[in-house]
Amino acid sequence: MHALIVVAHPDSQSLTHGVAAHLAEGVTLSDTGHSVEIADLAAEGFDPRFSAADIALHLREGVLPADVAAEQARIDRADALVLVYPVYWWSMPGLLKGWIDRVFTNGWAYDDRADAGVVKLLGRLPVHLVGLGGADAGTYTRHGYFGAMKTQIDHGIFDYCGARVVTSEFMLEAGPDHATAHLDAARAIGRRLFDTSGQCEATDAA
Template sequence: MHALIVTSHPNQDAHTHRVADRLVQGIISTGHHTAEQADLAAEGFDPRFMLSDHQHFNGLAAVSQDVLAEQQRLDRADALVLVYPVYWWSFPAQLKGWIDRVFIAGWAFDEQDGRIVKRLSHLPVHLVAIGAADTRTYLRRGYFASMRNQIDQGIFDYCGAPVVTSELLLSGDEGYPESHYLLAQQLGQRVFAHQE
């Protein structure tokens, strides 16, 4: 099986990239699966929902080539893994823009007779968020629950993509940063466990 791991961080030496790399190593170490990394920052993906995107949404234009390429990359995947730093209790703007532009009507979902048809039930999702605050802050303020509502439910459930893993790694975690790398490796080894 094949996993697509998507990151969005401009610093190639960032903890986010190291976690993603270890996750990929975990997937490949099983000897049965492959992985592709999509580094939106390095690839220069344009996250802006532009006039052409709006025209497509209204049925006035075809899907742009950059969006089509991302959809094709996702179509080749048996699982999607997002590894991202938490910015303002959500995705970085570039990753959110990738969702806005790629997970569109006609591909991720449809509307028929006033109801939503979820089209991504075949695409299990694994989320690995990396934050700087401590666990008490996330729990006291309800931030992680809010992120799960917004991302797990509001985006992926809306499209029918089941969220299998939703992890929050924090800089205050015991054994940081090595504990994050170990967990990422283990997550990678289990990405397809529910499908085997």
């Protein structure tokens, strides 16, 4: 099985990158047959701006941009998609949101048909979300951020395309050694990424 881990953080030494690396390590340690690709959007210079070419593609009046085609091919090769990102303003960073805006296109992620409405095209894709936040769990709970973020990301993006969100984790400030705890948790997520029973449970609950 093959996992695509997409990470959006400009600092390669950040905890976000550390979590992505430990998650990848967990995947490969869980079974020698599993493989991982890490897509570092900042280092690779992905352009998140939704341009006139992207609008034309959405309207079925343009051609697929080469950089978008390359990202879709990455996802098509993957048996699981993992997004690892810092929480900015109670959402994902603009770089990652722009990646979704441009890559999850009409006709590939979903098909908006005049005669049948929206057809979900990514039903075969398990998704795992790992967000790192600087506030504590109490802050998220008091302000309703857990529910708000799951509504906009888990439901608003991935359910719209039919992709199954199997893991939706927030790694938050939780004491002086929270970084070590987060790295250990990331490795554990990686180890069970292709746990068939866990994915079936998520599917049944959806």
